[in-house]
Amino acid sequence: MVPYQQLGVKELEEVYDGLMAQYKEFQAKNLKLDMSRGKPDAHQLGFADAMLDTVSSAAGAISQSGVDCRNYGCLDGLPEVKQMMADMLEVTPDEIIVGGNSSLNLMFDAVSRAMILGVYGSDKPWCKEPVIKFLCPVPGYDRHFAITQHFGIQMVNIDMTPDGPDMDQVEDCVNNDPAVKGIWCVPKYSNPTGAVYSKETVERFSRLRPAARDFRIFWDNAYCVHRIYDEDVPLTNLFELLKKNGKADMLFLFGSTSKISYAGGGLAAMAGSRNNIELTKKQLSIQTIGYDKISQLMHARYFKNFDGIKAHMQLHADAVRPKFQLVDRILTQELDGLEIGRWTKPMGGYFISFDTLENCAKRTVSLCKEAGVVMTPAGASFPYGIDPYDRNIRIAPTFPGIEELELAARLFCLCVKLAAVEYYLTVSV
Amino acid sequence: MVPYQQLGVKELEEVYDGLMAQYKEFQAKNLKLDMSRGKPDAHQLGFADAMLDTVSSAAGAISQSGVDCRNYGCLDGLPEVKQMMADMLEVTPDEIIVGGNSSLNLMFDAVSRAMILGVYGSDKPWCKEPVIKFLCPVPGYDRHFAITQHFGIQMVNIDMTPDGPDMDQVEDCVNNDPAVKGIWCVPKYSNPTGAVYSKETVERFSRLRPAARDFRIFWDNAYCVHRIYDEDVPLTNLFELLKKNGKADMLFLFGSTSKISYAGGGLAAMAGSRNNIELTKKQLSIQTIGYDKISQLMHARYFKNFDGIKAHMQLHADAVRPKFQLVDRILTQELDGLEIGRWTKPMGGYFISFDTLENCAKRTVSLCKEAGVVMTPAGASFPYGIDPYDRNIRIAPTFPGIEELELAARLFCLCVKLAAVEYYLTVSV
Numbered sequence: 001m002v003p004y005q006q007l008g009v010k011e012l013e014e015v016y017d018g019l020m021a022q023y024k025e026f027q028a029k030n031l032k033l034d035m036s037r038g039k040p041d042a043h044q045l046g047f048a049d050a051m052l053d054t055v056s057s058a059a060g061a062i063s064q065s066g067v068d069c070r071n072y073g074c075l076d077g078l079p080e081v082k083q084m085m086a087d088m089l090e091v092t093p094d095e096i097i098v099g100g101n102s103s104l105n106l107m108f109d110a111v112s113r114a115m116i117l118g119v120y121g122s123d124k125p126w127c128k129e130p131v132i133k134f135l136c137p138v139p140g141y142d143r144h145f146a147i148t149q150h151f152g153i154q155m156v157n158i159d160m161t162p163d164g165p166d167m168d169q170v171e172d173c174v175n176n177d178p179a180v181k182g183i184w185c186v187p188k189y190s191n192p193t194g195a196v197y198s199k200e201t202v203e204r205f206s207r208l209r210p211a212a213r214d215f216r217i218f219w220d221n222a223y224c225v226h227r228i229y230d231e232d233v234p235l236t237n238l239f240e241l242l243k244k245n246g247k248a249d250m251l252f253l254f255g256s257t258s259k260i261s262y263a264g265g266g267l268a269a270m271a272g273s274r275n276n277i278e279l280t281k282k283q284l285s286i287q288t289i290g291y292d293k294i295s296q297l298m299h300a301r302y303f304k305n306f307d308g309i310k311a312h313m314q315l316h317a318d319a320v321r322p323k324f325q326l327v328d329r330i331l332t333q334e335l336d337g338l339e340i341g342r343w344t345k346p347m348g349g350y351f352i353s354f355d356t357l358e359n360c361a362k363r364t365v366s367l368c369k370e371a372g373v374v375m376t377p378a379g380a381s382f383p384y385g386i387d388p389y390d391r392n393i394r395i396a397p398t399f400p401g402i403e404e405l406e407l408a409a410r411l412f413c414l415c416v417k418l419a420a421v422e423y424y425l426t427v428s429v
Numbered sequence: 430m431v432p433y434q435q436l437g438v439k440e441l442e443e444v445y446d447g448l449m450a451q452y453k454e455f456q457a458k459n460l461k462l463d464m465s466r467g468k469p470d471a472h473q474l475g476f477a478d479a480m481l482d483t484v485s486s487a488a489g490a491i492s493q494s495g496v497d498c499r500n501y502g503c504l505d506g507l508p509e510v511k512q513m514m515a516d517m518l519e520v521t522p523d524e525i526i527v528g529g530n531s532s533l534n535l536m537f538d539a540v541s542r543a544m545i546l547g548v549y550g551s552d553k554p555w556c557k558e559p560v561i562k563f564l565c566p567v568p569g570y571d572r573h574f575a576i577t578q579h580f581g582i583q584m585v586n587i588d589m590t591p592d593g594p595d596m597d598q599v600e601d602c603v604n605n606d607p608a609v610k611g612i613w614c615v616p617k618y619s620n621p622t623g624a625v626y627s628k629e630t631v632e633r634f635s636r637l638r639p640a641a642r643d644f645r646i647f648w649d650n651a652y653c654v655h656r657i658y659d660e661d662v663p664l665t666n667l668f669e670l671l672k673k674n675g676k677a678d679m680l681f682l683f684g685s686t687s688k689i690s691y692a693g694g695g696l697a698a699m700a701g702s703r704n705n706i707e708l709t710k711k712q713l714s715i716q717t718i719g720y721d722k723i724s725q726l727m728h729a730r731y732f733k734n735f736d737g738i739k740a741h742m743q744l745h746a747d748a749v750r751p752k753f754q755l756v757d758r759i760l761t762q763e764l765d766g767l768e769i770g771r772w773t774k775p776m777g778g779y780f781i782s783f784d785t786l787e788n789c790a791k792r793t794v795s796l797c798k799e800a801g802v803v804m805t806p807a808g809a810s811f812p813y814g815i816d817p818y819d820r821n822i823r824i825a826p827t828f829p830g831i832e833e834l835e836l837a838a839r840l841f842c843l844c845v846k847l848a849a850v851e852y853y854l855t856v857s858v
Contacts, residue, residue: 045499049486057478070474070691101721108716262499265723287537292530294694
């Protein structure tokens with residue numbers, strides 16, 4: 001195919017007319033499809049339905065560890081659940097708190113506590129500092145950025161590479177600017193690019209010398225077991241490296257089973273050094289008497305241990321793989337050679353990151369919407385919703401059925417083309 | 430019986446020797462009893478065990494309202510659960526958020542949001558004010574006071590009366606001091622006195638004219654359905670009165686099923702005016718994608734509606750009534766006429782509030798502890814843990830079995846007597 005850039009105005013206009021005719025056909029279908037959020041589909045959710053059978057009046061609600069899950073207690077989680085989640089996050093049970101169903105909530109609370117009280121080693125609460133900054137690898141996870149914005153924390157864009165955040169930029173900021181108190185990281189199968197931080201990237205994280213003594217890496221390992229193919233891309237263990245360097249307090253780890261068991265009823269965990277976890281538990285004891293232990297019991301009985309989780313993830317991999325492959329195939333069929341878009345080929349996680357031509361992402365998403373396909377808003381994967389190049393779009397292929405997904409992907413490609421042709425026509429004028 | 434105060438030193442010493450002999454007998458029993466926290470016992474928890482049978486792979490996880498409870502969504506709760514909890518708190522479904530298992534957590538989060546962002550109508554975040562104060566009716570709930578202390582909010586003691594907080598004091602503070610931003614209230618079967626706010630008290634609350642435009646009443650209606658006897662003491666509806674007076678935004682309501690279904694797996698709710706709830710939902714959407722809906726589904730299927738909850742509470746009333754009666758009977762048998770203690774006779778809730786002689790509460794609790802019975806620490810029901818008279822002790826009779834409870838209550842009375850005699854001997858010297 002000929003790159004659009006090489007077409008003249010007349011050719012572009014012809015292409016545009018053809019695309020618009022196709023677009024109108026799509027509009028006539030009255031589609032109502034959603035590729036906006038990383039949600040499991042009903043088939044995937046069904047994989048864990050036997051979890052619902054693990055509790056009953058006959059089976060009772062006493063955990064293997066002897067805890068009556070119906071009563072108060074166990075602020076940091078049932079022992080067996082702590083063990084399971086600790087194994088998943090590669091920490092020990094005294095380095096973890098299992099709390100509630102939402103790791104986002106645990107991250108929000110961690111930032112909130114830091115603002116109000118400071119973290120272990122803080123001279124004062126973060127809210128007493130004139131300016132606080134967080135580094136935000138972009139494109140990244142919109143809900144991370146929403147938390148930092150909510151607390152009035154200034155966000156600094158850091159470029160993502162296939163190996164993780166640009167570590168030159170990270171080191172420059174962290175090691176020199178004492179206002180930089182944190183960085184958001186999704187180190188494995190990153191949201192949205194799917195990148196896995198390389199060994200070198202993780203090693204450079206372990207050697208950071210923060211200007212702020214209470215700097216924290218927010219290591220959101222949301223997709224640690226979410227490979228799509230047989231091959232799992234290994235992530236170097238940052239916590240271990242930091243321990244060797246005597247800097248273990250610098251790390252907050254997070255994870256959840258939201259995309260393992262149920263998005264609407266999973267378990268979340270926060271982990272870190274004993275200093276961090278002891279202080280967090282002390283502060284947490286003001287906030288709650290304990291999290292829901294019936295849900296913890298269900299997870300303990302169903303998965304049994306981390307091996308159970310790993311086995312379960314094969315089902316998810318088999319379910320989502322065809323969807324990722326389908327989208328990649330359609331993107332290739334429709335766009336290859338036109339030089340109007342690039343996209344990632346993730347080995348795990350929930351997203352494909354797509355870059356249109358510069359200045360074309362908003363228009364593409366808007367065209368999709370007008371034809372009944374909802375994408376994540378353009379810019380969402382950047383702090384303040386501002387993509388400086390207006391080119392990044394996050395594709396979430398898991399929720400729609402395979403036929404709907406094919407339609408949505410075809411429409412998406414059409415909109416990418418339309419926006420690109422419109423753009424070239426505008427700049428040709 | 431002769432009041433201890435009328436005894437001479439020699440008589441007191443004789444009494445002391447007799448009591449000490451009994452005390453040593455108790456110590457020899459190596460008791461390990463706990464009357465410290467308001468926890469349901471295993472028998473009570475069993476009342477809701479059929480709730481565990483409501484979910485299964487066969488029954489699925491689609492709510493009556495058509496929501497797949499396994500997936501993301503429903504930030505403010507399943508519609509049917511919102512209706513049930515709204516009926517319990519006497520609000521409408523658009524005036525409520527059902528969130529998580531802990532109303533304490535919802536209160537903590539409400540204060541946290543107020544500190545960081547302010548509430549509806551705030552000029553600025555509470556943390557930007559030079560001083561913030563909360564009124565704390567005493568004796569009151571220790572975990573409320575822990576929250577205010579955590580956020581550095583200054584606490585002002587307000588005397589509790591059998592009709593609720595001393596409203597002269599409340600009006601004086603709220604209507605004149607713009608630093609007063611909140612008051613903690615457990616309006617029905619109050620923790621720990623069991624008082625139900627009278628009609629007049631509630632009416633006076635509805636007529637407050639706060640000096641701070643963003644003043645909030647934290648109405649923790651934790652025991653709204655927790656009567657002990659057949660007779661339920663009605664609570665005047667403050668929200669309705671405030672609405673009539675155009676002051677509905679002044680109220681945050683809280684409730685939970687922690688002592689209805691499971692303490693370790695119940696549902697909590699926050700309610701208030703649409704202004705308050707809309708703003709809260711907006712802020713909450715940064716904190717979480719949604720709370721655990723499997724637990725919500727279980728509650729919806731088991732209780733069905735508020736009538737189901739009310740019927741269920743009869744079981745709890747029947748279970749705890751004998752314990753409250755037993756403690757009251759033993760206190761009366763052991764202490765009547767000695768003039769060394771007064772206690773409340775609650776019609777509902779989870780506690781009996783006991784006042785020793787002044788300066789005797791800490792010693793009484795310490796004597797109990799040394800004989801193997803853990804009470805709530807003396808002073809816990811006051812801000813900063815400081816009971817200015819050192820006389821209040823909270824008795825939580827629900828958790829121990831009936832035989833243990835009798836032993837614990839007898840020992841408690843013995844310790845009250847010992848502490849009183851010691852005190853009179855000291856002041857006689």
